[in-house]
Amino acid sequence: MDPSKYHLSDFLEDDSFRKWALEVPSAEYDQWQKHFAASPGMQKNMLEARQLIRDLKDAQAIPADKELEEKIWRSVQPRKARISILTVFKVAASVTILAGLFGYYWYTKSPFGPNVSLLAxxxxxxxxxxxxxxxxxxxxxxxxxxxxxxxxxxxxxxxxxxxxxxxxxxxxxxxxxxxxxxxxxxxxxxxxxxxxxxxxxxxxxxxxxxxxxxxxxxxxxxxxxxxxxxxxxxxxxxxxxxxxxxxxxxxxxxxxxxxVAEPLIVNPSARPATLSFDNTPATEVFDRLADAYNIEIIYDPDTFSQCRLTVSLEDDQLFEKLDVICRTFNAEYRLSDAKILIEGKGCKF
The missing domain is CATH 2.60.120.1440 (Jelly Rolls)
Structure with missing residues (x-):
């Protein structure tokens, strides 16, 4: 493609131009120098594209994400109304060098690490x-x-x-x-x-x-x-x-x-029938639930030593099961660090 017909995105996609912008020696370096000197009509887009590439190359030295974004927009769109930076990514569909260049910033600021090339x-x-x-x-x-x-x-x-x-x-x-x-x-x-x-x-x-x-x-x-x-x-x-x-x-x-909001049964050996209780001691009720959902349930065995449960809870969500159990056992439950704590007065006969 003739560089005189390049748009901003075309410069960013051109490997030889990116090397020129970063002053990396290449076979085309001198040619881009000549384009810049001989084509005043290209200079504006060339300068904007070069500034964007250099800003992103130096992104690690910029202290804040917001500051980086403002700096990029000042150089790329100095006279245009500000729009979302995501709009830029739509220049060349879902896979673009622009997305790659902005991605370079995120990579160098994240566990993607500095080994990802600017040109990737x-x-x-x-x-x-x-x-x-x-x-x-x-x-x-x-x-x-x-x-x-x-x-x-x-x-x-x-x-x-x-x-x-x-x-x-x-x-x-x-x-x-x-x-x-x-x-x-x-x-x-x-x-x-x-x-x-x-x-x-x-x-x-x-x-x-x-x-x-x-x-x-x-x-x-x-x-x-x-x-x-x-x-x-x-x-x-x-x-x-x-x-x-x-x-x-x-x-x-x-x-x-x-x-999570709705815990699921994760133990493959916990069949629905295991959550159907017939005069079952409280300790066994809590242990079956804990095993089925792989959740730690903390309670005082002595407090609930006289409690027994007869009910089928096969189709209920976990917290619905707990509501039924706690009403029966004169207790309440609360959540702490992904654990269930059962507290109450227990059953007295």
Missing amino acids: VEIVQSNDSQQTRTVALEDGTQVQLSPGSSIHYGETFNRSDRRVVLEGEAFFDVARNPEKPFLVIANGLVTRVLGTSFTVSSNEREVSVSVKTGRVEVISQENYERLKDADKRQSATMVLKPNQMAVFSKKEASLTRAL
Whole structure:
């Protein structure tokens, strides 16, 4: 294509131009110098594209995300009304050099690390529909993208690592690979797994991770980057099991653990009949529930030593079961750090 007909996005997609912008020696370097000197009509777009590439190259030195965005927009659109930076990514559909360049900033500020080349293409998978969209990744992982959500990953995905950036919400069914942990980076939180299924949901205020199967590790992005020592990083990592979730508050930089809204039976040996009780002692009732849902239930055996239960709870949700049990046992339950605490006066005859 004739460079005199280039738009801004064309310059950004041209490998030889990017090298010229970064003053990297190449066979075409002198030719771009001549274009710049001899074509005043091209200079504006060339200068804007060069400034954008250099700004993103120097992104690590900029202290805040907002400052980076403002600087880019001042250089790229000095006289135009400000629009969402996501609009820029639509220049060349879902896979663009612009997305790759902006992705470089996120990579260098996240666990993608500084080894990702500025010139690496970033792949963007988006869901602009009103239904869930399933995306199949190269490693066999299935991602169910919620409406309005997107994932970003490098073209080298599954070669050296498995890392994605999530905007919005998605359910991940990760193909197991102990040699290459799967990382999801979402708004300040890093989720690390080997092979499992879980949901990540992020917005401007917080990020939540809910586990369906397997084991999931979560850590703030700041700690992931700051703590290079494996033991120190491990101490700052929260491990989640099925039916557990973590909530990361970006404002307070806090990470808390809780139970998911509707826990599911995860023990394959826990048949529905196991949750049908016939004059069953309280200790057995609590133990059956704990085993079926893989949730720790804490109670005082002495307090509930005289309590027995006769009822079928096969079709009820966990918290509905607990409501019935607690009314029968003259007790109440509360949740703390993904555990269920049973407190009350117990049964007296």
